Amino acid sequence: MKVVKFGGSSVADAGQFQKVKAIIDQDVNRQIVVISAAGKYGNATRKLTDTLYLIADGMEAGRDVEPLFNQVLARLEAINIALQLNVPLIKLLHTIRHHLAIRYSRDYLVSRGEFLTAHLMAAYLGYTFVDAANLLFFNKAGAIDEAKTQTAYQQLASQHGIVVPGFYGRDADGHVKLMPRGGSDISGAWLARLAHADLYENWTDVSGIKMADPRIIKDADSIDVMSYDELRELTYMGFSVFQEEAVQPVRECGIPTRILNTNAPEVPGTLIIHDDDPANDLKTITxxxxxxxxxxxxxxxxxxxxxxxxxxxxxxxxxxxxxxxxxxxxxxxxxxxxxxxxxxxxxxxxxxxxxxxxxxxxxxxxxxxxxxxxxxxxxxxxxxxxxxxxxxxxxxxxxxxxxxxxxxxxxxxxxxxxxxxxxxxxxxxxxxxxxxxxxxxxxxxxxx
Ligand SMILES: Nc1ncnc2c1ncn2[C@@H]1O[C@H](COP(=O)(O)OP(=O)(O)O)[C@@H](O)[C@H]1O
Ligand SMILES: N[C@@H](CC(=O)OP(=O)(O)O)C(=O)O
Structure with missing residues (x-):
């Protein structure tokens, strides 16, 4: 069983959705899918999450946010129509705004990017949508409440063929709680742990982790294999390709992670393995x-x-x-x-x-x-x-x-x-x- 997480760039538009489906269809082990909010790719130059943050800022300042809500709807509706999904987006958005009117919550609002994108992906793949607010629970200290989360996972009607929105869960008071930016990586890592996955696949827009930020060094070498220890240091210091808090849930239970490119799925990418695994090569600088x-x-x-x-x-x-x-x-x-x-x-x-x-x-x-x-x-x-x-x-x-x-x-x-x-x-x-x-x-x- 593999848990697969697709980043925002992998679900940015209908064309990217098609690439995701091809990847899922190619391997029956890809049963648990974690989805980010539509991100940047091609003509899409702003992440849905960033638009939602703008809406939150606008609402908190009492500004008119109608045009921004329309942008959100238009972007998702374009995918809905192109792929003939018939997801009732207008109704879903109406319910969201109703909730916000009763009890405004910034976390709830911003998390709707992954919520809506995951709805579209579930419809497209024919998988069951599972709301992360009913699956990933935080304790009072803000950490994942593993016992409660494990129980919720065991109670799922089916643990196969599911799509879970990343980036949020439910806090100890019962409200939606956001993770840090890039947090869908963390959701995916927890799902991999819950499912005792053989592999956590993290699909993005680069063919694995590069030795240095590709925005500074265009043709930086890719890293074939690295350890979780090394990854942790690098993510902490700004390797934005993988959220630093996503390392621990998978490292602790020995699940390897592979970073892969949705736009070039045939490239093996980077495999991240246990620190003591002899497969770690002898490269001096990772x-x-x-x-x-x-x-x-x-x-x-x-x-x-x-x-x-x-x-x-x-x-x-x-x-x-x-x-x-x-x-x-x-x-x-x-x-x-x-x-x-x-x-x-x-x-x-x-x-x-x-x-x-x-x-x-x-x-x-x-x-x-x-x-x-x-x-x-x-x-x-x-x-x-x-x-x-x-x-x-x-x-x-x-x-x-x-x-x-x-x-x-x-x-x-x-x-x-x-x-x-x-x-x-x-x-x-x-x-x-x-x-x-x-x-x-x-x-x-x-x-x-
Ligand atoms: N060392 C690195 N190796 C690969 N990508 C990196 C590295 N450092 C920074 N990045 C950037 O991380 C981006 C992928 O992360 P992110 O934007 O969160 O993608 P996604 O939306 O797929 O989750 C790449 O497009 C790349 O610009
Ligand atoms: N959408 C959220 C969470 C996330 O993980 O996104 P991505 O997978 O595109 O980095 C963000 O932009 O922070």
Whole structure:
């Protein structure tokens, strides 16, 4: 049994729906289908989910959202008509608006993108529509309530030939709750776990995971096989092809995931397997990912090791503002907080002043607009000189490195550069990997 998730790009229009059906028809094991809201592909330049967020913003601000609702209807109706599905979209939308009038909920509204798209797909495949609000339950803490979800899954009339909308479930108070952006990957991973699937197929618009973001490196190599550990690091650092929270449900029960391309289904894509699986190849660097807009605060204090409570105080300040510290590199007399966007709650000046008051440092340095680039591989430990080689290569290309750190598990080498240098640094690092860490003539911008 396979659980198959189709991303928004795979269900963007009637033509994409036809590709999905061909894929389902080709393998009888594809019985549980998770669907995102119609996304971007071809002429469709906006995700349905983004239109729904605009409607939510408009409704909350008291603006006229009629034209946006009409856009939603027109987009889905085009699929309905082209494929002769006879899904009562006008009636469904009417019910949705009735619900919103009685009790407005942003999560409910935005989740209707997957709800309606999945209705269309169920009709097209001849599968049963199963509402995720009756299947995936969250507990009070916002995590999946596994026992309740398992019970709901067991009670399904049929666990074969079903279509489930992704991206949402039901919270402990009985209301629809959205997952983070890209959350249909998470729904699919949970369905795979519930069904004890042999494989979780995640269908998108790229032929597997590339070693680097294809929007920066057009012809980046695909990764054939990688481990969940590596994937987790890379998704955390911005590999947007797979939602980071989708890793754990499948990793824990040893279900492999394959990332596949709906537009080129014959290409094997990327297989993600258990961390200790010997099938993991010996590639030194599996991938490069990154995020921009970090704030780096370095606190210097003589004999820090004897005053570790200083770090606690700094973290207390950051936590009080609900900020996320992704990394915390430490030295003998200093530590750095690598703080991620968004930081709307507090200004940099206020934050710095509060940390100074809490830590009484000898010195503090604050750097804004830092981009972090992670080179991820389980094999870094076996090639200790790589950090030096990459840094030399960056230096040859006149890139100013603001920070270097290697995580303790040796899976992740982290390099910080200015936001403006991000794309170039990714290209340089990618190119250095391709040169097998030799130091050839400096890389020239524009020749990736
Ligand atoms: N390392 C990477 N490998 C493959 N795709 C990546 C990578 N990093 C970013 N992406 C982007 O992720 C996109 C697929 O994710 P997403 O837009 O969520 O698709 P879908 O709508 O199918 O879920 C690709 O089109 C690609 O631009
Ligand atoms: N539609 C939601 C959820 C999702 O998973 O979408 P996609 O599979 O297109 O990334 C979003 O845009 O965030």
């Amino acid at each position: 991938g490069i990912a990154g995020r921009k807009h970090y704030l780096v605060i370095t606190v210097r204090k003589y004999q820090l090791a004897l005053h570790l409570e200083v770090i606690q105080h700094a973290l207390g300040v950051v936590a009080a503002h609900h900020l996320v510290v992704d990394y915390l590199p430490t030295g003998i007399d200093s530590f750095s907080l690598l703080i991620r966007e968004p930081r709307r709650q507090v200004s940099v000046q206020e934050l710095t002043a509060e940390i100074a008051a809490a830590c009484q440092p000898d010195k503090m340095e604050v750097t804004e607009n830092v981009a972090l680039i992670a080179m991820v591989s389980r094999k870094l430990r076996q090639r200790p000189a790589i950090a030096g080689k990459v840094l030399a290569y960056l230096d040859d290309n006149l890139l100013n490195v603001q920070l270097v750190s290697q995580t303790n598990d040796d899976i992740n080498l982290l390099i910080g550069v200015h936001d403006l240098d991000y794309d170039k640094a990714v290209r340089v690092i990618y190119s250095s990997i391709h040169q097998n860490f030799q130091r050839p003539a400096p890389y020239i911008e524009g020749i990736a």
